[in-house]
Amino acid sequence: MRDRQAAGTQYPLCWEATTIQGETAAIAGVTLVKTGRSGHASSGFLDFPVRGGSAQFSDINGGSGExxxxxxxxxxxxxxxxxxxxxxxxxxxxxxxxxxxxxxNWFSTSAAVTRAAGGANVLRFEFTGQDLGNVHEIVMP
Known part of the structure; x- marks a missing residue:
C-alpha cells in the first residue's frame, strides 16, 4: 500500500496491482507454455489442450485477506x-x-477471489473436459 499526498490533501490508501505472467505457473497434465501468437507482451502464454491439465501460481500475496x-x-x-x-x-x-x-485477439475477464492474509495464497486453473482459453496474464488488485 502507499499513502499519497498532494497540496495538503490525503488520498485513501490503495493496493498496487500485481501482474502475474501465465508462463510462470507450475503446469501439470498436458498444459503447455507456448509462444507464436501475436498480441501477448511476455515470453509466452498458457495453452490448455482438451486432454486436460492445470496451471498453479503459488505464494500470492493476499494483503490483509480480502x-x-x-x-x-x-x-x-x-x-x-x-x-x-x-x-x-x-x-x-x-x-x-x-x-x-x-x-x-486477447480479451479480459474477471473472477471473484477470496485471499487469505499474507503471502501463502495459491491460485489454480483446471480444465473440466474441454479446452480453456489461452491465458496470458492475471492481474491481482
Missing part, C-alpha cells in the same frame, strides 16, 4: 465459450472464457 476480482487476460478462437475451474486456496469456482474471435 475478496476482490482478479483480471484474466486470455485469447479464445473457438466459436463457443469454454468452461473451467479456478481455485483459490482449494476453494473451487467455475469460470467461463467467452470467444474472442481469434487466437491472437
Amino acid at each position: 475478496t476482490s476480482s482478479i483480471i484474466i487476460r486470455y485469447a479464445h478462437g473457438s466459436p463457443t465459450a469454454r468452461a473451467g475451474v479456478h481455485k483459490v486456496n482449494g476453494l473451487a469456482q467455475l469460470i467461463s472464457f467467452a470467444p474472442t474471435g481469434g487466437w491472437t
